[in-house]
Amino acid sequence: xxxxxxxxxxxxxxxxxxxxxLLPLSLVTLSIIFLRKKLIKxxxxxxxxxxxxxxxxxxxxxxxxxxxxxxxxxxxxxxxxILRKYYSSHSDEHNQIKNYFNNLITxxxxxxxxxxxxxxxxxxxxxxxxxxxxSIAKNLSIICFHQNQLIGNGLIxxxxxxxxxxxxxxxxxxxxxxxxxxxxxxxxxxxxxxYLEIFYAHYKPENIDEFKDNELLxxxxxxxxxxxxxxxxxxxxxxxxxxxxxxxxxxxxxxVQKIINKAHKKKLKLIMTxxxxxxxxxxxxPQINYLKVSYQILNKTSLINKxxxxxxxxx
Numbered sequence: 001x002x003x004x005x006x007x008x009x010x011x012x013x014x015x016x017x018x019x020x021x022l023l024p025l026s027l028v029t030l031s032i033i034f035l036r037k038k039l040i041k042x043x044x045x046x047x048x049x050x051x052x053x054x055x056x057x058x059x060x061x062x063x064x065x066x067x068x069x070x071x072x073x074x075x076x077x078x079x080x081x082i083l084r085k086y087y088s089s090h091s092d093e094h095n096q097i098k099n100y101f102n103n104l105i106t107x108x109x110x111x112x113x114x115x116x117x118x119x120x121x122x123x124x125x126x127x128x129x130x131x132x133x134x135s136i137a138k139n140l141s142i143i144c145f146h147q148n149q150l151i152g153n154g155l156i157x158x159x160x161x162x163x164x165x166x167x168x169x170x171x172x173x174x175x176x177x178x179x180x181x182x183x184x185x186x187x188x189x190x191x192x193x194x195y196l197e198i199f200y201a202h203y204k205p206e207n208i209d210e211f212k213d214n215e216l217l218x219x220x221x222x223x224x225x226x227x228x229x230x231x232x233x234x235x236x237x238x239x240x241x242x243x244x245x246x247x248x249x250x251x252x253x254x255x256v257q258k259i260i261n262k263a264h265k266k267k268l269k270l271i272m273t274x275x276x277x278x279x280x281x282x283x284x285x286p287q288i289n290y291l292k293v294s295y296q297i298l299n300k301t302s303l304i305n306k307x308x309x310x311x312x313x314x315x
Contacts, residue, residue, distance in 0.1 A: 147179020
């Protein structure tokens with residue numbers, strides 16, 4: 001499989017020559033978005049639709065946020081389903097969700113999936129992704145960012161990593177930033193939509209002690225692999241070599257065995273992301289180790305209380 005990873009110039013704070021040359025294509029992207037918003041008619045549904053989405057193309061923590069919110073709503077008695085549009089290459093995320101939350105619906109058409117949820121008696125659907133699906137009327141939209149990337153170079157695909165420009169946040173309700181408080185970024189967002197409520201979250205490593213006495217070969221096949229490597233180094237783990245693969249990369253068993261052999265030869269312990277682990281779990285290889293993390297939302301009670309208001313307003 002060809003390895004195509006995210007272009008580095010997407011996250012340069014200053015716009016590169018490549019990004020400037022690609023601007024005409026970004027204008028085409030913006031034109032398509034504009035037409036879709038104008039021409040596509042929104043569908044309303046009988047149950048609340050909560051969208052956990054992003055405008056930065058990947059690695060913002062949508063899926064962990066969706067799982068956390070779904071579990072919290074279930075805990076207060078709301079029968080909740082997570083809905084993802086089906087892509088055969090995204091089985092890693094499907095398996096990751098199922099490991100933590102049973103009620104997952106996958107479908108090629110989100111509207112069909114929501115109807116399925118209604119028919120099964122669910123009281124809420126959480127769209128894990130789908131902010132750019134203009135055919136669905138959402139009752140609440142939560143947009144995720146990661147502090148390490150935020151909006152990258154601020155440009156639209158393919159000049160930059162944004163699926164839409166920041167003005168689209170006028171249609172959002174809550175911002176969830178994975179990382180430390182950033183007052184400047186908050187102010188930038190609030191200029192666009194003064195009613196946005198901003199919350200923060202972070203990943204907490206749960207099994208870090210398993211790796212502290214080892215030299216490591218670290219593997220990451222996610223949208224922003226540097227975020228994983230930075231977490232390892234922040235926790236004083238000895239990363240001696242890094243392997244980077246594209247997000248949703250489909251490994252073969254032979255390929256994985258070669259990586260294991262490489263680690264063994266260099267006397268390194270293999271460590272990978274949880275998402276990568278769920279790609280490789282089916283191979284049943286004992287040498288596959290992953291960093292287990294929990295997604296911690298600061299002021300989580302306040303966030304859930306904001307979400308609960310949709311039941312008072314609409315249903």
